[in-house]
Amino acid sequence: MELRNDPLLGRSVIVAPGRAARPHAFAPQSIADADPDCPFCPGSEHTTPGELLAFREVGSLPNSPGWRVRVVPNKYPAIARNDVVPNDEISGDTSICEPDCVQPAYGAHEVIIESQRHVEGLTGLSDDEAAEVFIAYQQRLQAAKADDRLRYATIFKNVGPSAGASLAHTHSQLMAMSSVPRSAQAELDRARDYFDRNGRCAFCDLIERERKAGVRIVEETDELLVLCPYVSRLPLEMCLLPRKHSAQFEQISAESLAHLAHVLRSALTRLEAVLGRVAYNYIIVTSPFDTLSTGHYHWRIEVLPRLTTMAGFEWGSGCYINPVPPEEAAAMLRRRQLAASFRR
Amino acid sequence: MELRNDPLLGRSVIVAPGRAARPHAFAPQSIADADPDCPFCPGSEHTTPGELLAFREVGSLPNSPGWRVRVVPNKYPAIARNDVVPNDEISGDTSICEPDCVQPAYGAHEVIIESQRHVEGLTGLSDDEAAEVFIAYQQRLQAAKADDRLRYATIFKNVGPSAGASLAHTHSQLMAMSSVPRSAQAELDRARDYFDRNGRCAFCDLIERERKAGVRIVEETDELLVLCPYVSRLPLEMCLLPRKHSAQFEQISAESLAHLAHVLRSALTRLEAVLGRVAYNYIIVTSPFDTLSTGHYHWRIEVLPRLTTMAGFEWGSGCYINPVPPEEAAAMLRRRQLAASFRR
Numbered sequence: 001m002e003l004r005n006d007p008l009l010g011r012s013v014i015v016a017p018g019r020a021a022r023p024h025a026f027a028p029q030s031i032a033d034a035d036p037d038c039p040f041c042p043g044s045e046h047t048t049p050g051e052l053l054a055f056r057e058v059g060s061l062p063n064s065p066g067w068r069v070r071v072v073p074n075k076y077p078a079i080a081r082n083d084v085v086p087n088d089e090i091s092g093d094t095s096i097c098e099p100d101c102v103q104p105a106y107g108a109h110e111v112i113i114e115s116q117r118h119v120e121g122l123t124g125l126s127d128d129e130a131a132e133v134f135i136a137y138q139q140r141l142q143a144a145k146a147d148d149r150l151r152y153a154t155i156f157k158n159v160g161p162s163a164g165a166s167l168a169h170t171h172s173q174l175m176a177m178s179s180v181p182r183s184a185q186a187e188l189d190r191a192r193d194y195f196d197r198n199g200r201c202a203f204c205d206l207i208e209r210e211r212k213a214g215v216r217i218v219e220e221t222d223e224l225l226v227l228c229p230y231v232s233r234l235p236l237e238m239c240l241l242p243r244k245h246s247a248q249f250e251q252i253s254a255e256s257l258a259h260l261a262h263v264l265r266s267a268l269t270r271l272e273a274v275l276g277r278v279a280y281n282y283i284i285v286t287s288p289f290d291t292l293s294t295g296h297y298h299w300r301i302e303v304l305p306r307l308t309t310m311a312g313f314e315w316g317s318g319c320y321i322n323p324v325p326p327e328e329a330a331a332m333l334r335r336r337q338l339a340a341s342f343r344r
Numbered sequence: 345m346e347l348r349n350d351p352l353l354g355r356s357v358i359v360a361p362g363r364a365a366r367p368h369a370f371a372p373q374s375i376a377d378a379d380p381d382c383p384f385c386p387g388s389e390h391t392t393p394g395e396l397l398a399f400r401e402v403g404s405l406p407n408s409p410g411w412r413v414r415v416v417p418n419k420y421p422a423i424a425r426n427d428v429v430p431n432d433e434i435s436g437d438t439s440i441c442e443p444d445c446v447q448p449a450y451g452a453h454e455v456i457i458e459s460q461r462h463v464e465g466l467t468g469l470s471d472d473e474a475a476e477v478f479i480a481y482q483q484r485l486q487a488a489k490a491d492d493r494l495r496y497a498t499i500f501k502n503v504g505p506s507a508g509a510s511l512a513h514t515h516s517q518l519m520a521m522s523s524v525p526r527s528a529q530a531e532l533d534r535a536r537d538y539f540d541r542n543g544r545c546a547f548c549d550l551i552e553r554e555r556k557a558g559v560r561i562v563e564e565t566d567e568l569l570v571l572c573p574y575v576s577r578l579p580l581e582m583c584l585l586p587r588k589h590s591a592q593f594e595q596i597s598a599e600s601l602a603h604l605a606h607v608l609r610s611a612l613t614r615l616e617a618v619l620g621r622v623a624y625n626y627i628i629v630t631s632p633f634d635t636l637s638t639g640h641y642h643w644r645i646e647v648l649p650r651l652t653t654m655a656g657f658e659w660g661s662g663c664y665i666n667p668v669p670p671e672e673a674a675a676m677l678r679r680r681q682l683a684a685s686f687r688r
Contacts, residue, residue, distance in 0.1 A: 001423055001449035005526055012525035014449045016422045078360040078657075078665040079345055105345035105358045156656025164655025175657050181356035182349055183662025186530070283660030304659055311508025312500025313422075313519050315648055316627030318527025321422040 002325075006231035008190050008202050010183070012319040013231050017328075040113045040169035042067075049073040052110060053139060055132055068129070069136045070113040071174075079107035079177060081147075107177040108144055112136050112155075114170045120277075121159045121170055122261075123268050130261035137172070137284065138257060141250040144176035145289045152180045152288045160279025163306045180288050188288070188297060195296030203298030204245050216326050218270065218333045223256060224263045228326035228333070235324035236274065236333065238267055238303040247294030249286035264301060271305060273336035279306040346669075350575035352534050352546050354527070356663040357575050361672075384457045384513035386411075393417040396454060397483060399476055412473070413480045414457040415518075423451035423521060425491075451521040452488055456480050456499075458514045464621075465503045465514055466605075467612050474605035481516070481628065482601060485594040488520035489633045496524045496632045504623025507650045524632050532632070532641060539640030547642030548589050560670050562614065562677045567600060568607045572670035572677070579668035580618065580677065582611055582647040591638030593630035608645060615649060617680035623650040 002015045039047040042065035051063055053071040060066025082104075114133045115125055122130050137155050144153045153176035158165035180188065194202040210216055210227050218238060219226040226240045240263065246252060252260070264282070271278060286299040314320055332339050346359045383391040386409035395407055397415040404410025426448075458477045459469055466474050481499050488497045497520035502509040524532065538546040554560055554571050562582060563570040570584045584607065590596060596604070608626070615622060630643040658664055676683050 001426070002446055003423075003449040003521065003523065004446050007526075010526045010530065012527070014422050014521075016449070078358050079347075082345070102346055102348050105347040105360070152661075154657065154660045156660050158655045162653065164653040164658075173657070175661070177347065177358075177663075179347065181661045181663035182351075182354050183356070186354065281656035281659055283656045285660055302660065304656075309506065309508040310654060311502045312625035312627045312648075313498065313517070314508075315625055316498045316500050316629055316646065317496075317519070317525045319521075319525035 004231045006229075008194065008206075009187055009231065010190065011231050011233060012317075013233055014319060014321045015325050016321050016323055017325055038118055038167065038169045040167060040171060041118055042116045045070075048111070049075055052143075053136060055136065065116070067113075067116065069115070069132050071136055071140055072111050072113070074109040074111050074173065077109035079105045079109050079175060081106060081108060103179065105177070106149055107175065108147075108150065108153075109176075110140060110174040112140065112172040112174065114172065118169050120168055121157075121268065121280075122265050123272055124170060125265070127258075127262050127265060130265050131258040133172070134257040134261045135254065137174075138250050138252070140174050141286070144174065145250060147176075149178050150176045151290050152177045152184065154283060154285065156281060156283040158281055160306065163279040163281050163304075165279075191298075192296045201245050201296055201298055203241060203300070207241055207243055216330045218330050219263065219267060221259070221263060223259055226263065226267045228330040230326060232322055232324075232326040232329065233320040234304050235307050235322060236271060236305045236329045237322075237326070238271070238333070240264060240267060240301040240303070241298060245295075246299060247287045247291065247297040249284055249299040260301075264303075267303060267333075270333045270336050271303070274332050274338050275305065275307070280304060281306065348575045350573075352538065352550075353531055353575065354534065355575050355577060356661075357577055358663060358665045359669050360665055360667055361669055382462055382511065382513045384511060384515060385462055386460045389414075392455070393419055396487075397480060399480065409460070411457075411460065413459070413476050415480055415484055416455050416457070418453040418455050418517065421453035423449045423453050423519060425450060425452060447523065449521070450493055451519065452491075452494065452497075453520075454484060454518040456484065456516040456518065458516065462513050464512055465501075465612065465624075466609050467616055468514060469609070471602075471606050471609060474609050475602040477516070478601040478605045479598065481518075482594050482596075484518050485630070488518065489594060491520075493522050494520045495634050496521045496528065498627060498629065500625060500627040502625055504650065507623040507625050507648075509623075532635075535642075536640045545589050545640055545642055547585060547644070551585055551587055560674045562674050563607065563611060565603070565607060567603055570607065570611045572674040574670060576666055576668075576670040576673065577664040578648050579651050579666060580615060580649045580673045581666075581670070582615070582677070584608060584611060584645040584647070585642060586644075589639075590643060591631045591635065591641045593628055593643040604645075608647075611647060611677075614677045614680050615647070618676050618682050619649065619651070624648060625650065 004013050004015060038044065045063045049072050051070050051072050054062065054067040055069045057066040112133065115129060141153055144150050153174060155172055155174050157172040191202050207225055216227045216230060218228060223243060224240060225243050226238055229237060229239050281304045283302045285302060287294055287297045328339060348357050348359060382388065389407045393416050395414050395416050398406065398411040399413045401410040456477065459473060485497055488494050497518060499516055499518050501516040535546050551569055560571045560574060562572060567587060568584060569587050570582055573581060573583050625648045627646045629646060631638055631641045672683060
């Protein structure tokens with residue numbers, strides 16, 4: 001067993017391969033079957049809020065069938081463009097808090113419906129279809145950035161109930177906020193600090209080091225690197241990074257977007273080859289909108305298979321227990337098959 | 345909706361009551377039924393590693409029936425007292441890392457079996473039985489502290505599969521490590537910083553402020569306060585704190601331990617009155633063993649009902665979405681019933 005600390009991302013993980021022998025420790029959780037009343041299937045456009053963006057067949061009308069990708073506000077938003085003045089009476093005396101301890105949760109919460117077909121993830125789409133999804137991601141991020149009050153946004157995908165998905169039909173979500181969450185800001189501060197001390201981007205250095213070590217690389221192209229992070233919190237966790245320094249996902253070219261969609265699909269296809277149908281999340285992590293100098297940060301996509309459950313230890317200590325060393329995970333993903341030691 | 349930041353604990357939460365209307369957003373997850381082959385029931389003592397501590401009937405033999413509380417090493421440990429030298433070849437060039445980036449995961453992982461009876465949690469025990477469990481907690485923490493190589497320990501309980509429990513029979517776990525995990529250390533540093541700036545314990549100040557505000561208090565005794573934290577990450581999250589400054593759980597008196605067991609049982613009984621059988625974790629958070637001055641820190645117990653699933657947004661941003669304002673949660677827990685707005 002090893003304790004691995006990531007000083008940049010502020011993570012601690014115990015790599016404990018013996019735990020994989022524990023009953024149910026490494027059990028892919030099946031994901032939901034199709035919902036006959038799916039609100040994201042064509043013909044149900046009226047059941048969602050009105051569309052913000054759609055890539056459509058010529059002649060088709062908004063909020064009707066004929067779309068390939070469709071973006072709508074989340075019907076049950078976690079955040080909205082409403083001003084709610086925090087209730088000081090409820091907050092009580094906030095003298096312990098910094099000025100931004102409480103604020104109205106101004107923001108946007110959107111759903112990107114990725115296909116008319118009731119498929120479950122990016123692997124159910126073609127490369128061309130996936131590329132159009134990434135164009136939608138970028139356009140919605142740019143739209144959020146155009147709102148001066150929004151500073152931070154992320155795009156994420158939940159596949160399977162145990163990954164937080166309430167609907168099976170392939171979709172992603174955008175959340176944009178007027179401030180940067182605490183732990184995201186702490187990561188940005190550490191990246192800035194590394195840059196100030198070393199004059200280089202910490203993620204660029206990481207990429208160089210990982211390419212030299214080789215053992216955690218899953219896939220590499222001229223533009224992109226997919227690896228299992230040295231401090232992987234979860235079994236078969238992957239991270240996709242642009243090899244060339246790039247801090248803002250919303251600024252990459254259309255060609256790079258199409259290539260990215262292809263490589264992410266390929267990584268997810270590897271994941272499914274190893275584990276079968278599996279619940280997972282992916283998250284696009286990119287610079288806050290108001291970042292003026294961007295030498296210190298690097299956008300990335302994190303892929304998080306949900307094979308394990310966060311228990312009391314992880315909640316209490318912030319330390320994760322990972323039964324699959326990332327070096328073994330990368331080897332399995334490269335070979336597209338589960339290692340014999342994990343077969344049951 | 346409000347965005348609430350906790351500068352001390354480094355947490356951000358969007359309080360989004362509208363989300364509770366979302367299908368399945370607030371669904372208590374049922375917990376497993378009894379396992380006929382339970383390894384923690386009397387008669388199965390030989391199926392666990394040999395006991396480290398047991399409170400027994402006079403004349404009963406170690407590793408045989410006759411115990412009331414029994415502590416054994418975890419059969420599938422996440423950490424152990426083995427030295428494993430990190431493999432430099434696998435780590436590759438760790439020049440980006442600080443000196444403690446990787447280290448052998450030296451530590452202890454123990455299971456506290458809390459009753460001979462196959463019940464599911466502290467609420468299935470009497471006050472006297474629960475008090476004995478807390479004596480076992482304290483003795484095992486003291487035993488870990490006696491090992492000079494151990495610096496950090498936590499005791500936690502997982503109830504229900506969705507809270508990470510693989511066995512239903514009531515039990516808790518102790519994890520002790522030779523270093524403090526990153527995010528736990530960051531919290532300690534912030535508490536130290538607050539103390540240096542203000543000359544007071546941040547948690548003592550919090551207790552004073554919360555008692556004045558009143559709206560988040562669930563239960564209060566001469567010694568203890570149970571509240572729903574202002575920045576609650578989860579619906580009906582609770583925090584139990586000693587009202588008088590106390591940094592080290594392992595040093596509190598036997599009388600205080602018995603009172604604590606009673607108050608925690610009462611808080612969990614309230615939780616079950618509101619939600620029925622529910623998956624949850626609780627975690628004892630206390631000072632690292634080698635803390636010399638303890639003016640800045642305060643032990644606590646966090647109670648985390650597992651009604652929601654961590655999805656991509658939470659993983660990516662570190663920001664939680666909580667559909668139940670802690671003020672409403674505290675009111676429901678005080679009244680021991682679900683508010684009409686959450687009934688389905």
